[in-house]
Amino acid sequence: MNLARAATIILAKELRTEFRTRELLTTTVVFVLVVVVLFSFAFDPTAAESRRFGPGLLWIAFLFAGSLMLHPSFTREQANETLAALRLAPIEPLAILLGKILANFVFLLLSELLLLPVFVVLYDLSLTPFFVRLLPLLLVLALGTLGLTTVGTVFSAVASQARLRELLLPLLLLPALAPVLIASTEVTVGLLADPPQLQRNWLQILLAFDLVFLTATWLFGEYLLEE
Amino acid sequence: MARGVKTPWLSTLLVAALIGGAGYAALFLAPAERTMGLIQRIFYFHVPSAWAGFVAFGITFVACIAYLVKRAPKWDWLAVSAAEMGVVFFTVVLVTGPIWAKPVWGIWWTWDARLTSTFVLWVLYLSYLVLRTLVGDAERRAVVSAVFGVFAFLDVPLVYLSIWFWRTQHPQPVIGGGGMDRHMWPPFLLCWAALLGVMVLLLRQRYRLEALRHEVQEISLTADFAASQGGFSPVPRGGSRVPSLKGAAR
Secondary structure, eight states: OHHHHHHHHHHHHHHHHEEEEHHHHHHHHHHHHHHHHHHHHHHOOOOOHHHHHHHHHHHHHHHHHHHHHHTHHHHHHHTTTHHHHHHHSSSSSSHHHHHHHHHHHHHHHHHHHHHHHHHHHHOOOOOIIIIIHHHHHHHHHHHHHHHHHHHHHHHHHHHTTSTTHHHHHHHHHHHHHHHHHHHHHHHHHHHHSSSSSHHHHHHHHHHHHHHHHHHHHHHHHGGOOOO | OOOOOOOHHHHHHHHHHHHHHHIIIIIIOOBBBBBBBGGGOOOHHHHHHHHHHHHHHHHHHHHHHHHHHHHHHHEEEEEEEEHHHHHHHHHHHHHHHHHHHHHHHHHSSSHHHHHHHHHHHHHHHHHHHHHHOOSSSHHHHHHHHHHHHHHHHHHHHHHHHHHHHHTTOOOOOOOSOOOOOOGGGHHHHHHHHHHHHHHHHHHHHOOOHHHHHHHHHHHHHHHHHHTTTTSSSOOOTTTOSSSHHHHHHH
C-alpha cells in the first residue's frame, strides 16, 4: 500500500473517532475562550490596546490549546492498546504519523475557524476586503497550524512514552514553537493593520519551519513508533 | 568492562594550567577597554563559554543521529553528557551576561535578539534533560530523547532567524560593535582554548559516569533475574537493589 493511501486511511479513522464525540473540538474551543476572558481580566485592555494585543493573544491561545489537544493523539491509542494494532498493519510507520499530523491539523484549524468570528466581534476587527485580509489570514492560519501540529504530533509521541506526560508536552513543545508564534503573530498584526500589509519574509519563515520539520518527521519520526 | 572513573591527571593539569594562564591574561595582560573599563573583561569568559556551549550542542546533535542510525548505547551516553555540558556553559553565559549588562546598559536584561534566542536555546535543552528524567526504560529513553534532540537542534537556526527579524524591527542596545584592539586577541583566543578544554575534560568524565551507570543497571538487572530464578543473588535480601559502585567498576 502506498504512503499517501495509508495516511489517508489513518486520517479517516482519526476523523471518525473524533466526530463521534467531538470532544477535542469542543474542549479546544472553550479553552481558547477561557484564555481570552482571563487575558482581559489580567490586563484590562482598552479598545485600542486589545486590538494591538489581539493577534498575539490569539496565537498564544492557539499554541496553548494545541499543546493540550495534541496530547490525546497517542495516549488515546495507549489506553486501548490500539497503537500495537496499528503497528502490526502492513503500512509504513510514517503513514501513522502523517495521518495523525493531518488529523490534528484539521481539528486545530477547524477550531480556529470557529473562533475567528468570535475574535472579530470581541476585538472589533475588520476582515475585509477579502483578498487583502481574510484570504492571507487563512493562509497564515494554515501554515502556522501545520507547523504547530507537525512538531506537536511528533512531540506527543515522545511525551506519550514518559511519566508526567500531560505536563511534559507543553514543556517540550512551547519553546520549540517560538518561531511559529513570532512569525504568525507578526503576519497577523500586519494583515489587521490599517492599511493592511502582507509581510512576506514572515510567511517564508513559517514555510521554512513547516518544510524543515515535515522533512525531519519523514527522516526520524518512525523511530518513535517502534516497539 | 569499564575501568571506573579514574582521574585523568595529565589532562586535568593541562586544562588547569590553561585556564589559570587564560585567567591571568584576561585579567592582567589584556588592555582595559576605553569606555567600559574593568567590567569588559568578563567578555573573555562570556563569549568563549557560548562557543564551548555551541560545540557541546553540536556534539549532542551528531550523537543523537548516530544513536538513531547505529543503536549503540555509547552514542546516547555521549548525547546526554554533551547536552549537560551545553546547558552548564550556557548557564555561565546567561549569568555573566547580566553582570556585564547592569553597569554598561543600566539594566540586567533586555529582550534583545541575541539574549532572547540564547534564552530559548537554553530552555530547549533544559527540556531535553527533563524529558530524559521522565522515561524509565533506558532504550526507550535513548530513542525518544534522540528524536527530540534532533528536532531541538534543527529548531535553533529557525529560532535565531525569527527572533533576529522580530527584534531588528525595534530599537535595541548595541552589543560589541566595532573591532577589538589587536592586543585583546591573544588573551581572547587563550580563553577560548581554555574553556573548550574544560568542556572536553568535563564531557569525558561525564561520559564515563554515564557508562558506569549503565553497567550498574545491567548488573542489577542480572542480579534481579538470578534472584527471581531462585539462584545465587549478589544482592542481600532487603538490601540495596543496586550493588556498590566499587563492585561495578571492576
